[in-house]
Structure formats: structure tokens, C-alpha cells
Amino acid sequence: MITQAQTGSPVNIVTNLSNLTGVVNTLRPDLIGDPAILGSPNQWFNNTVCDPRIASGAGACGPSSVFAYPVSPAGVFHFGNLGRNAISGPGFSNTDLSLIKNLSVGGGARLQFRVEAFNVFNQANLGQPGRIAIVGSTAFGVITNTRFPTGDSGSARQIQFAVKAMF
Numbered sequence: 001m002i003t004q005a006q007t008g009s010p011v012n013i014v015t016n017l018s019n020l021t022g023v024v025n026t027l028r029p030d031l032i033g034d035p036a037i038l039g040s041p042n043q044w045f046n047n048t049v050c051d052p053r054i055a056s057g058a059g060a061c062g063p064s065s066v067f068a069y070p071v072s073p074a075g076v077f078h079f080g081n082l083g084r085n086a087i088s089g090p091g092f093s094n095t096d097l098s099l100i101k102n103l104s105v106g107g108g109a110r111l112q113f114r115v116e117a118f119n120v121f122n123q124a125n126l127g128q129p130g131r132i133a134i135v136g137s138t139a140f141g142v143i144t145n146t147r148f149p150t151g152d153s154g155s156a157r158q159i160q161f162a163v164k165a166m167f
Contacts, residue, residue: 010085047141
């Protein structure tokens with residue numbers, strides 16, 4: 001049996017703003033609340049984004065806001081205070097199992113029966129959450145895929161049987 005377990009990969013959160021650097025998706029937001037890890041694929045972390053330029057209504061900063069665009073109410077941009085890789089994505093775990101039975105069939109010949117199960121517990125390993133902080137975004141902080149495609153380590157459970165004749 002082989003078991004692998006890893007903590008989550010870091011998530012580098014950026015905004016979709018480009019007014020300060022001229023390059024889109026490079027500014028980090030300001031952290032103004034608790035980005036608690038919720039652990040659900042539908043909302044991996046608290047992901048409420050606000051825009052300080054909006055005085056009230058949808059997108060305005062309030063007590064439930066976690067991330068804010070790095071801009072003053074007057075429209076002056078700055079570098080956000082959120083550090084690089086401030087949030088961890090989902091962890092990874094995988095267990096593979098192999099059972100082997102060797103039988104003598106006479107004359108020095110042997111048969112080997114094998115059963116191998118990959119991801120035997122069928123553990124879903126989630127991909128990274130959406131990392132671009134946009135006011136009103138339905139993708140920010142949401143996980144939309146698994147970490148590995150079918151056939152790779154950590155994909156859906158796979159079982160194979162084999163018989164080998166040795167003489």
C-alpha cells in the first residue's frame with residue numbers, strides 16, 4: 001500500500017485592475033476582513049470583494065467585505081496589502097493498493113495473480129479555487145475542477161486484474 005498526503009498549494013490572489021501597472025491581473029487586493037478557509041468547492045474561502053470607489057449599494061465596502069480593490073475612494077491606486085500566496089488551496093491524498101498471490105503449478109512454472117487498485121478510497125482531489133478578485137464575480141474562490149485528469153495519480157479509482165505465467 002502506498003499513501004500520499006500533501007497540504008494544499010498556495011493561491012496567489014490578484015485583482016482584474018490594470019490602472020497602476022498597465023498589466024491586467026497583477027495587483028493584489030487589500031485584505032480588510034477574514035479570508036477564513038471554508039473548504040467547500042462552491043466557496044473555498046470567504047470571498048467578498050468590494051470597491052472603495054463605490055459609496056453604497058452592490059460592490060460597496062461593508063462589514064462582510066474581505067478583499068478590497070487597491071484604490072482609494074478618490075480613485076488613487078496603490079499596491080494591495082495582501083501578501084503573496086496568502087491562502088492555501090485544497091490538500092491532496094491518494095492511496096494505492098496491490099495484492100499479489102504466487103502459485104506453483106509444477107515443473108518450476110508459476111502463476112502470479114495480481115489485483116491493483118489506484119486511488120482505492122476514490123478520494124476526490126480538488127483543483128485550485130478561482131484567484132482573480134472581481135466585484136460580483138461568481139468564479140472567485142470557487143473550485144470548478146479536480147486536481148488531476150483521469151489516468152494520472154489522484155484521479156478516479158481504477159482497478160486492474162492481471163495473471164502472469166512464469167516458466
